[in-house]
Amino acid sequence: MVSKISEGVEITVETFYQPDYSNPVEQEYMFAYRITIENKNPFPIKLLKRHWHIFDSSGSMKEVEGEGVVGVQPMIQPADRYQYVSGCNLKTEMGSMQGYYIMENMLNKKQFRANIPMFELIAPFKYN
Numbered sequence: 001m002v003s004k005i006s007e008g009v010e011i012t013v014e015t016f017y018q019p020d021y022s023n024p025v026e027q028e029y030m031f032a033y034r035i036t037i038e039n040k041n042p043f044p045i046k047l048l049k050r051h052w053h054i055f056d057s058s059g060s061m062k063e064v065e066g067e068g069v070v071g072v073q074p075m076i077q078p079a080d081r082y083q084y085v086s087g088c089n090l091k092t093e094m095g096s097m098q099g100y101y102i103m104e105n106m107l108n109k110k111q112f113r114a115n116i117p118m119f120e121l122i123a124p125f126k127y128n
Contacts, residue, residue, distance in 0.1 A: 028089060
């Protein structure tokens with residue numbers, strides 16, 4: 001589990017290898033990640049967009065961006081948190097992700113960037 005605070009927003013990530021959805025023979029490795037976003041600011045915030053850099057151990061990188069997360073643009077009150085689970089498939093048994101969210105201060109409507117810490121995606125059999 002990794003965690004980072006930027007712009008008053010704490011982002012914590014926990015990852016899980018998904019063997020039932022992976023097929024190593026076909027170079028398909030599925031991972032899930034649970035993200036917790038905690039608003040440590042004195043004002044409510046709204047998550048508008050996400051931007052990811054996804055790397056695998058073969059050296060390839062892909063960028064993914066879009067509106068909100070898992071189909072929603074959550075509003076998070078001060079001292080409150082929002083949690084969601086999503087997934088990523090890689091062509092190798094190891095990789096990493098990092099990125100940022102575009103958030104909006106709901107009081108003054110100013111947008112800011114909350115950085116997501118880099119986290120590793122590693123199939124458990126790679127630890128042996």
